[in-house]
Every structure is written in C-alpha cells, then in structure tokens.
Amino acid sequence: MNDRLLQIQGVSYTYNRPGWKLDQISLDINKGDFVAIAGANGSGKSTLLKIMAGILLPERGQITLKDCPIKNIPRKLLARQIGYLPQQVNFVFNINVNELVLMGRFCHSKGLGISTANDRTIAEQCMDITEVSVFKERAMNELSGGERQRVLLASVLAQQPEIMLLDEPVNGLDMHHQISFFKLLSQLCAEGMTIVIITHDLNFASQFCDKILLLNKGKKEIYDSVEKAFEQIEQRKTYLQDMILLRHPINGKPMLLPYGCSDRENG
Amino acid sequence: MCLKRNLLLIVTYSLLAVLTLLLCPAIGAESLDLNLIIQDILNGDLSQIDTDIFIDQRVPRVLLAFFAGSALAVVGNTFQVILRNPLATPYTLGVTGGSSVGAYLAIAFPAVASMLGKVGSVQLMSMAGAGLIGVLIYTASRQRTGLSMHTMLLAGVTTSIMCGAFIMLIRYLTKPHLLVSLDRWTMGRLDTVGYSCFYSMVPLTAIGLIMIGYHIRSLNHIALGEEMALGHGIDVARVQKYCFIGGSIVTAAVVSVAGPIGFIGLIVPHVVRKLSGYDNRIVIFGCFCLGGAFLVICDTIARTIIAPTEIPVGIITALVGGPCFIYLLVKRK
Numbered sequence: 001m002n003d004r005l006l007q008i009q010g011v012s013y014t015y016n017r018p019g020w021k022l023d024q025i026s027l028d029i030n031k032g033d034f035v036a037i038a039g040a041n042g043s044g045k046s047t048l049l050k051i052m053a054g055i056l057l058p059e060r061g062q063i064t065l066k067d068c069p070i071k072n073i074p075r076k077l078l079a080r081q082i083g084y085l086p087q088q089v090n091f092v093f094n095i096n097v098n099e100l101v102l103m104g105r106f107c108h109s110k111g112l113g114i115s116t117a118n119d120r121t122i123a124e125q126c127m128d129i130t131e132v133s134v135f136k137e138r139a140m141n142e143l144s145g146g147e148r149q150r151v152l153l154a155s156v157l158a159q160q161p162e163i164m165l166l167d168e169p170v171n172g173l174d175m176h177h178q179i180s181f182f183k184l185l186s187q188l189c190a191e192g193m194t195i196v197i198i199t200h201d202l203n204f205a206s207q208f209c210d211k212i213l214l215l216n217k218g219k220k221e222i223y224d225s226v227e228k229a230f231e232q233i234e235q236r237k238t239y240l241q242d243m244i245l246l247r248h249p250i251n252g253k254p255m256l257l258p259y260g261c262s263d264r265e266n267g
Numbered sequence: 268m269c270l271k272r273n274l275l276l277i278v279t280y281s282l283l284a285v286l287t288l289l290l291c292p293a294i295g296a297e298s299l300d301l302n303l304i305i306q307d308i309l310n311g312d313l314s315q316i317d318t319d320i321f322i323d324q325r326v327p328r329v330l331l332a333f334f335a336g337s338a339l340a341v342v343g344n345t346f347q348v349i350l351r352n353p354l355a356t357p358y359t360l361g362v363t364g365g366s367s368v369g370a371y372l373a374i375a376f377p378a379v380a381s382m383l384g385k386v387g388s389v390q391l392m393s394m395a396g397a398g399l400i401g402v403l404i405y406t407a408s409r410q411r412t413g414l415s416m417h418t419m420l421l422a423g424v425t426t427s428i429m430c431g432a433f434i435m436l437i438r439y440l441t442k443p444h445l446l447v448s449l450d451r452w453t454m455g456r457l458d459t460v461g462y463s464c465f466y467s468m469v470p471l472t473a474i475g476l477i478m479i480g481y482h483i484r485s486l487n488h489i490a491l492g493e494e495m496a497l498g499h500g501i502d503v504a505r506v507q508k509y510c511f512i513g514g515s516i517v518t519a520a521v522v523s524v525a526g527p528i529g530f531i532g533l534i535v536p537h538v539v540r541k542l543s544g545y546d547n548r549i550v551i552f553g554c555f556c557l558g559g560a561f562l563v564i565c566d567t568i569a570r571t572i573i574a575p576t577e578i579p580v581g582i583i584t585a586l587v588g589g590p591c592f593i594y595l596l597v598k599r600k
Contacts, residue, residue, distance in 0.1 A: 055497050057412070079500025086494035092351045093490050095545045103488060107500035112548060113484050114270070156498070 003031040005163055005194055006082075010061035011051055013044075022047050022218045024061070029163070034189040035196045036205035039215035045198045046087060046167055048215065052196065053084035053165045065163075079107035083161035085152055087168050087198075091140045097151050098136040101127055104158030126157040130184065146177040153181075163194040170199065182208040203255045206230065207248070230254035276543045280556035287560040288333060291567045292325040296574035299325075327462045332566040332580070333559035334465070335457065335525045336535075338472045340558020341551055342514040343532025344539070345479050348486045348547065349510045350420050356532040357518040360423035360511070361404055362397045364430025366522040367453070369396025371434055374448050375441035389452070390467065390523045397519030400426050405511065413504025414511065416493075454579030455528035457566050464524050471520035478513030479551070482506045486547040530584040531558055534592040541595055561588070 006029040013022040022044040029035055037045045050056040052063055054070045063070045070078060083104075104126070105119040115123075127133040130150040140148060149169050156164055166185075170178045178201075185195050186208045199205055205212050205226065212229035214222040222232045233239050243256045293301055299317045307318040342357040350359070357363065373380040373392035380392065404426060408419035438449060459465070485506040488496035493503050521528075539553035565583040572578060 050494070053498060055494055075497065075502045076500040079498065082498075084494070084498035086492065086498065089492055089495050090351075091491070092353060093348075093540065093545055095490075099545060100491075103491075103499060106484070106488060152495075159499070 004028050005031045005033075005066065006052060007064045007067070008048075008052065008061070009064065011048070011058040011063065012060040013047055013051060013056060013058050015047075020044075020218060022051075022058075025215075025220050026061070027213065027220065027223050029194060029196060031162070031194055032189060032192060033194050033196075033211055034186060034209045035211045035213060036202075036209040037196060037198045037213045037215065038200065038202055038205060039221075042217075043215040044218040045215055049084075049165050049167050049196065049198055053082055054078055055084065076107050079159055079161070081162050083156035083159045083164040085156050085164070085166045085169055087171070089148075089152060094139045094141050096137055096139050097127070097132055097143070098123070100140060100151055101132075101136075101154045101158050104155040107159055122160065123154075123158050126154040127151075129157065129188075130154040145172045146174065146181075149173060149181070153184075157188075161193075163196070164188075166195065166197045168198045168200070170201075170204075178204065202230075202233075206253045206255055207251075227254065273543075273546070273549050276549055277552060280553050284333070284556035284560050287563045288329060291563045292321060292329045294567050294571060295320075295325055296571060323461055324459075327465050328457055328459050328566065328570075329563055330462075331459055331465050331468065331525065332457050332563045334469055334472060335521045335528065336531055336562025336565075337555040337559035338476065338517045338521050339528065339532040340535035340539075340554035340561075341476060341479060342517050343558075344536035344547070344550055344554045345486065345510050345514050346532075347536055348490045349507050350416050351490060351492070352420065353537070354533070355420075356529075357514065357521075358427070358527060358529070358532065360419065360515065360518075361400050361426030361430065362423075362515045362518050363522050363527050364427040364434075365396035365398070365400030366393045366519055367396070367527060368430050368433050368437070369393040370452055370523070370526075371437045371449055372396075374452060375437050375445055377445075393523035394519050397515065397522065400430070401512075401515040401519070414507045416507065419511070451579065452526050453581075455526035455581030455584075456579055457525055457562075458570075458577065468520050468524045472517050475513040475515075475517035475520065476555075478509045478516070482509055483548050483551055486510070486551075487545070490545075490547075526581065528562070528581045528584060530581075530588045531562055534588050535561060538592065538595060 008025055008027050011022065011025045014020070020042070025048060037049065039045050047056065051058050054063070054075070057071065065073065065081060101123045102115050102119060105115060105123065106113065109115070109119065124133065127136055130153050132147065132151050132154055135143065135147065140151065143151065153169065170181050173181060182204055185197065189195055197209070202212070209226060211225055212222065213220065214229065214233070222229050224232065230245065234245050242260070243258050246255050246257050247253070248255050293299065297320055299321055303315065304318045304321045307313060307315055313319060313322055339357050343355070346355040346357060346359060347353055369392035370389050373389040380388070404419060404422045407422040408414045408416070438446060441449065485496070485501045488499045488501045489503060489506055496503050535558040536550065536554055539550050539557055543549045543553050562580070562584065565587055566580045568587065569578045569580040569583045
C-alpha cells in the first residue's frame with residue numbers, strides 16, 4: 001500500500017487563447033514515485049506542473065498535499081515540501097553557484113536569513129550530490145547548460161522538499177549528462193524522494209521512471225506504470241507513427257526507435 | 268555568503284557615507300571657521316554668521332542631498348530587480364513623468380496654482396501628479412496572479428512619453444519668462460534654506476524605504492524570475508506590490524522636492540553590484556550609503572565649482588557619474 005502524497009482532483013485551466021484547455025485532470029502521486037510527464041508540444045505538461053507546484057491556480061478542481069489543499073498552505077511552508085524547477089531560468093544579474101544553492105534554504109530561514117552553519121552544510125551536501133562543488137565559486141553565467149541545470153537542481157534539493165517537480169531539466173543536455181542526471185534522480189527516489197519530471201524522451205522515462213503520464217491536447221491520455229503505459233501506447237497506433245516499439249537488449253524495458261522511411265532508401 | 272567580506276563592505280560603505288556627511292558641510296563658497304562653529308554649537312549660541320550658514324544652509328542641504336541620493340539609488344536597484352531589467356531607474360515607471368507634469372502645471376500657471384492655495388504648491392502638485400500616474404500604472408498592470416511586470420514596464424514607459432508630450436504642451440502654452448523656471452526644475456536642485464524640505468521629504472521616503480527593506484531578501488529570489496522565486500517560497504505578488512508602491516512613494520517624495528535628478532538611480536546600483544556582488548541585503552545598504560555620498564559630493568561640486576553661482580546638480584551627476592561608470596565597464600573587460 002502506497003502513501004498518497006500529491007492528489008490532483010479534476011483540475012482545469014484555460015489561457016486567454018480559445019480552443020485550448022487543460023481538462024479535468026485527476027491523478028494521485030504516491031510517496032517515492034518517479035513520474036514522467038510526456039506529450040506533444042502544447043499538450044499542457046508545463047501548465048499541469050505549475051498547477052501542481054501552486055504557481056498557477058486552477059480554475060476548477062484542486063491539488064492536495066497529504067490531503068491538505070495547497071492553496072491553503074503559506075508559500076514558504078509549501079516550499080519546504082514541494083520543490084519546483086521551472087523550464088527556464090535567466091540570470092539577469094550575475095550570481096555565483098554557492099549563493100544560488102544557499103538561496104534554496106530561504107524556506108527554512110527567518111529574519112534577515114543570515115545562513116547558519118546548518119544551512120551551509122546542507123548546501124554543501126546538495127552541491128556534492130549534484131557534483132557542482134568544484135565550481136561553486138563560479139558565476140552562473142559562465143557555466144554550460146548542463147552545469148547550470150545541476151546547480152539549479154542543487155538549489156531545489158537544498159529546500160529539502162518531499163516532492164520535486166522538474167520542468168524539462170535535461171533539455172539541451174548531451175546524452176551522457178542526461179543519463180547521469182536521470183541516474184541521480186532515480187537514486188534520490190530510491191532514498192525516498194518523490195519526483196515528477198517533464199521529458200520528451202520516453203526511452204529515458206522507460207529506463208528510469210516508475211510511471212508515465214501522457215497528456216494529449218490538455219487531456220490525460222495515459223497514467224500508468226511504465227510497462228502498462230507502453231502497452232497502451234502500442235495499442236494506439238497513431239502515437240507509433242514512424243516509430244517502432246522494441247525491448248532493450250539488456251534489461252528488456254520497452255523503448256521506441258524512430259525510423260526514416262524515405263523513398264530514397266526504399267526505392 | 269562570506270560573512271567577513273560582507274561585514275567589511277558594510278563598514279566601508281558606512282564609513283564613506285559618514286565621511287562625506289562630516290566633510291561636505293565644511294566645504295563651500297564661503298570659507299567658514301569650523302573651530303568657531305563647533306564652539307558656538309557646544310555653547311548653544313547660533314547667532315554668528317558662520318554658524319548660521321553652517322546650521323541653516325550647509326547641513327540641511329547636505330542632509331537633503333544625502334537622503335535624496337540614497338533613496339534614488341535604493342529605488343533604482345529595487346526597480347532593476349523587480350522588473351529584471353538592468354536599465355530600469357526610479358524614473359522608468361512613469362511616476363516621475365506625472366511628478367514633472369504636476370510641478371510644471373504649478374510653475375507655468377501660478378495664477379491657477381495660487382487659487383488652489385497650499386495644494387497648488389509645486390511640491391504638492393508634483394506629488395499629486397506622481398500619485399495619479401502611480402495608480403494608473405498599478406491598475407493597468409493588475410492581473411489574476413498579482414502584477415504583470417511586463418505590462419508595468421510598458422505602461423510606465425508609455426506614460427513617461429505621454430507625460431513628456433504633456434510637458435511640451437505646457438511649455439508651448441506658457442509665458443516665455445517662466446520657461447527658465449521650468450528648465451531649472453527639470454535640472455534638479457537641492458538649494459534649500461532651513462529644514463522644511465528635509466522634513467517634508469524624509470518621512471515619506473522612510474515609509475517607502477521600509478516597504479522595500481522589509482522584502483530585501485525576497486528581491487534576491489525575484490531576480491531569478493517569478494517562477495523560480497515562487498518555487499523557493501517567495502510570495503512574489505506581494506513583494507512586487509510593496510516594492511512598486513514603496514518605490515513610487517520614495518520617487519515622488521524626492522522628485523517633488525529636488526526635481527528629477529538623473530543618473531544616480533541607474534549607475535549607483537550597478538557600481539555597488541560590481542563592488543559587492545549580488546546579494547540585495549548588501550547591495551541595498553551599499554546603494555543607500557554610496558547613493559547618498561555620491562549626490563552629496565556632486566552637490567558640493569555643483570555649489571563650489573563656479574562659486575558664487577551654482578550649477579544644477581543634475582548636470583554634475585551625469586557628467587561625473589557617466590565617465591566613472593564607463594571606466595568601470597571598460598576595466599572589467
């Protein structure tokens with residue numbers, strides 16, 4: 001029996017553009033889950049994640065964290081339980097790695113927030129976990145995309161949340177960094193963290209995550225364990241256009257392989 | 268955050284501020300006998316001319332310059348952070364435009380202004396103009412989740428341009444001999460006798476600065492973007508609201524007394540950030556000390572360089588500050 005951590009109940013949301021709507025999404029996320037949210041561009045992944053993080057308020061429905069509606073939880077207390085990493089973070093002013101990670105401690109601090117020894121220890125640990133300690137004095141603007149994402153993750157980790165919501169954190173990372181990022185996340189999950197991640201890569205989701213949520217045009221299409229989710233994907237042939245479903249030769253997990261059926265090769 | 272380094276910065280900034288506050292009243296067109304003045308003040312006898320000049324002209328002027336400068340620099344930094352735009356100044360959000368229109372109306376149409384009695388004074392008309400534009404921009408930028416900084420920036424720039432047009436209209440309609448007064452107001456001035464200007468500016472400025480100061484930590488997070496700040500547990504809408512209202516009150520209070528003194532709100536925050544890094548807890552303190560010291564020094568130059576007459580301080584801030592800032596930019600490369 002799993003502990004239900006985050007519950008999404010009939011959540012709907014519209015933007016000021018006609019014809020699009022996040023429609024009545026309901027699902028439960030349990031403690032220790034590693035959930036991947038996938039779907040085409042514009043399917044509502046980021047909107048749903050923002051609603052889960054309390055960044056956007058749903059028009060209908062609600063999100064509860066351990067049965068308490070998150071809209072009733074003060075923002076600072078919420079940040080102690082939910083860590084959120086947005087898709088894009090721009091650095092207008094130059095801030096260094098160490099400062100940024102320490103800023104994750106805001107939700108645990110009081111007054112002027114002069115960082116305590118405890119804060120610094122936790123920040124150091126988070127930087128060690130994400131392997132950014134070596135460049136902790138460098139400015140964020142000087143780092144590569146992958147390094148930045150790891151620092152931002154360290155900053156979210158420093159909040160010591162129970163659940164992390166990550167919006168395409170591996171975007172723009174090379175394959176090796178993507179793998180090490182996912183490995184790190186699944187290791188955190190094994191230690192009890194709950195993670196929801198938006199990714200376009202179902203193969204990574206298959207290898208590392210427990211569950212897949214597939215959104216389509218603002219609606220929940222599939223939400224199931226990886227195996228069952230892929231079974232359903234296989235049944236919906238439209239999704240498999242120009243792709244074939246295979247099994248990983250080593251661990252047998254499902255994976256999708258694109259193939260180009262250009263006339264040049266066939267004919 | 269390195270505590271030692273920050274303490275050193277705080278001490279240095281404070282020392283600079285205190286030094287200018289102590290030294291600059293002693294400098295001026297009239298050379299004063301400081302020993303005599305100190306003795307007089309200790310004896311409680313303020314009747315000597317030197318003491319009178321010192322107490323009633325130099326000190327209030329230096330204090331006015333210090334608080335105007337520090338307030339503008341702090342607001343400049345705050346607006347740069349909440350708008351996430353390094354080019355923002357206290358004057359970006361149109362409040363100053365409204366302030367100028369109010370002051371222009373009072374100066375250009377003295378007959379109408381005098382009919383309004385005390386309300387028609389340059390200072391109060393200027394405050395009223397600022398308030399009107401502030402409310403307009405605030406209303407325009409409201410959205411479901413708080414304030415839209417994007418709308419605020421655009422609305423601010425637009426109202427500034429509109430106020431500019433209105434100012435040209437007033438200039439066009441006004442009697443030619445009043446144009447000089449209008450121009451002098453625009454250049455910014457700190458010539459004051461007695462403490463009335465200081466007293467009318469400082470309480471409002473203090474209220475605004477407290478509103479900003481209360482959210483000083485949150486500003487660090489806001490600079491990372493609204494979503495990241497929300498994720499860190501910051502009540503972004505609240506911080507934006509208080510910083511905008513506080514900043515506008517401060518700007519209106521300063522501009523209504525000293526005119527739109529330019530440049531401080533833009534460069535002092537950048538200089539302080541270069542010297543002390545990113546943390547707004549230090550940056551805002553640095554802006555307060557250095558902004559104040561910078562304007563006091565500029566004003567001292569303004570009132571001594573072609574003594575017995577004066578140059579409007581707004582000219583000096585740009586002519587002294589500009590090259591200093593460009594030097595810092597080039598040096599970094």
